[in-house]
Amino acid sequence: MWDPSKYLAFADHRGRPFHELVNRIGATTPRRVVDLGCGPGNLTETLGSRWPDATIEAFDSSPEMVEAARERGIDAYLADVNTWQPKPDTDVVVTNAVLQWVPGHQDLMRAWVEQLPAGAWLAVQVPGNLAAPSHQSIRDLVATPAWRSVLSDVRLRAEDVILTPQGYADLLTDAGCVADAWETTYIQQLTGPDPVLEWVTGTALRPIRASLDDADWQRFRADLAAPLRAAYPARADGTTWFPFRRVFVVARTSSNGAGTSSN
Numbered sequence: 001m002w003d004p005s006k007y008l009a010f011a012d013h014r015g016r017p018f019h020e021l022v023n024r025i026g027a028t029t030p031r032r033v034v035d036l037g038c039g040p041g042n043l044t045e046t047l048g049s050r051w052p053d054a055t056i057e058a059f060d061s062s063p064e065m066v067e068a069a070r071e072r073g074i075d076a077y078l079a080d081v082n083t084w085q086p087k088p089d090t091d092v093v094v095t096n097a098v099l100q101w102v103p104g105h106q107d108l109m110r111a112w113v114e115q116l117p118a119g120a121w122l123a124v125q126v127p128g129n130l131a132a133p134s135h136q137s138i139r140d141l142v143a144t145p146a147w148r149s150v151l152s153d154v155r156l157r158a159e160d161v162i163l164t165p166q167g168y169a170d171l172l173t174d175a176g177c178v179a180d181a182w183e184t185t186y187i188q189q190l191t192g193p194d195p196v197l198e199w200v201t202g203t204a205l206r207p208i209r210a211s212l213d214d215a216d217w218q219r220f221r222a223d224l225a226a227p228l229r230a231a232y233p234a235r236a237d238g239t240t241w242f243p244f245r246r247v248f249v250v251a252r253t254s255s256n257g258a259g260t261s262s263n
């Protein structure tokens with residue numbers, strides 16, 4: 001289950017990559033703009049400001065997130081990206097910090113650009129931090145004898161579910177698009193006690209939270225706090241650096257028709 005308030009706790013850090021992604025979309029008068037995996041809708045709102053004449057639609061597989069987005073006035077629907085398909089007038093698709101949760105998303109991206117109209121835009125951002133100490137600490141803890149049996153049903157994401165920027169650029173260029181890919185490591189300055197633990201609680205730890213009762217969850221968090229403090233020590237001023245790599249790709253389908261390679 002996604003908790004919109006937990007997720008919004010780091011809204012500024014989580015919002016910046018969205019804006020940097022959308023800035024690279026060159027569409028001027030798109031007909032339909034879709035936000036896939038819209039979360040609480042705070043960033044979807046900005047798409048309406050950028051393209052006031054477009055129909056803005058949002059989709060998310062979490063009922064809590066869809067409800068939070070609707071409360072902001074977003075036209076949000078419950079849907080899984082695995083089954084979503086573009087309408088013929090979908091000129092822009094944005095999916096920010098979502099596809100890292102979707103195994104096989106490379107096939108979906110290929111299918112979407114085949115189905116999108118000519119000259120449409122697909123903009124994707126995924127965290128590329130599965131090899132970072134934060135995720136390694138979670139994997140290490142889950143593999144300990146104390147937790148292995150308790151969490152035997154939990155499947156953590158492998159490091160290689162995310163491609164490199166060049167991998168995504170290759171994928172979309174081979175699918176007939178013009179692709180622009182890059183990566184950024186944000187040196188995020190977090191505040192408060194155990195801020196990295198708080199960060200991962202809103203995202204990476206959700207599958208673990210879902211399979212533990214309250215007492216075990218508190219025990220798990222306490223066990224994880226120590227390695228996270230060691231990997232991300234607090235500075236003398238009480239703040240904590242949390243470097244975070246993100247991978248971006250913005251692709252445009254051929255102006256001669258989607259899925260052709262003559263652009």
Ligand SMILES: C[S@@+](CC[C@H](N)C(=O)[O-])C[C@H]1O[C@@H](n2cnc3c(N)ncnc32)[C@H](O)[C@@H]1O
Nearest residue numbers: 037038039060061062065080081096097098101
């Ligand atoms: C990290 S949040 C990102 C939210 C928003 N895009 C943003 O940038 O703030 C990930 C979102 O993806 C949604 N999500 C995860 N898997 C999904 C799927 N298979 N289909 C649709 N939404 C999904 C979650 O419910 C969650 O709202």
